[in-house]
């Protein structure tokens with residue numbers, strides 16, 4: 001629900017509706033019985049403003065309803081990673097580790113229905129949570145979730161030829177050697193690392209057949225949209241991690 005108070009303040013609420021409940025919002029209290037049976041998008045007047053009942057977007061599903069078993073990648077980073085990795089309907093990508101499936105979701109949005117994502121993780125329980133999350137978003141069909149260590153050549157043998165790889169794991173440099181033969185020349189590897197120590201290790205341990213292309217970090221800030229007082233908002237997501245782009249290269 002999106003509530004708007006008479007003062008023009010807005011806030012989103014993520015709710016699973018149950019028949020007898022009431023929900024407190026900045027626009028007053030809304031009873032479930034006023035919502036049930038109404039179509040998505042209905043705007044309801046309340047005592048202190050109005051409430052719109054909207055279907056959650058994929059970003060809102062992740063924010064409000066996904067299970068979190070691990071640190072996750074947020075839309076400010078995952079959207080960019082998906083573009084950099086080339087997540088489009090004709091691509092075949094590999095992702096390690098899948099974790100809670102937040103980044104997997106955004107990659108699948110670009111790949112489905114005709115592309116393919118092979119998602120690897122060493123922890124079965126993380127893969128299971130990711131599977132439930134992807135299923136709730138309707139994005140499981142183009143994703144193969146596999147238990148395995150991406151550093152083990154036997155675990156990745158035959159997954160290629162890959163158009164790109166995405167690495168969100170503690171030691172991405174260790175995955176590049178085993179993945180090399182499965183990745184098409186010129187294809188991209190995108191690594192996300194939250195610390196400078198990991199970034200330096202990635203630079204120091206780059207195996208042959210890979211070339212560093214560049215790195216970027218992202219920041220996102222809300223905008224205060226109050227009438228007469230439009231200005232930068234108080235909420236700022238500053239540093240979350242470094243995004244590093246590498247290319248698969250072959251000797252000429």
Ligand SMILES: C[S@@+](CC[C@H](N)C(=O)[O-])C[C@H]1O[C@@H](n2cnc3c(N)ncnc32)[C@H](O)[C@@H]1O
Pocket residue numbers: 070071072073074096097098099100101102103104120121122123126148149150151168169170
């Ligand atoms: C930070 S979490 C990934 C979060 C995920 N990107 C998301 O947005 O939900 C890191 C994951 O990497 C997995 N992992 C660690 N080492 C791995 C390896 N060698 N091969 C595959 N997965 C690995 C961990 O089990 C963990 O689930």
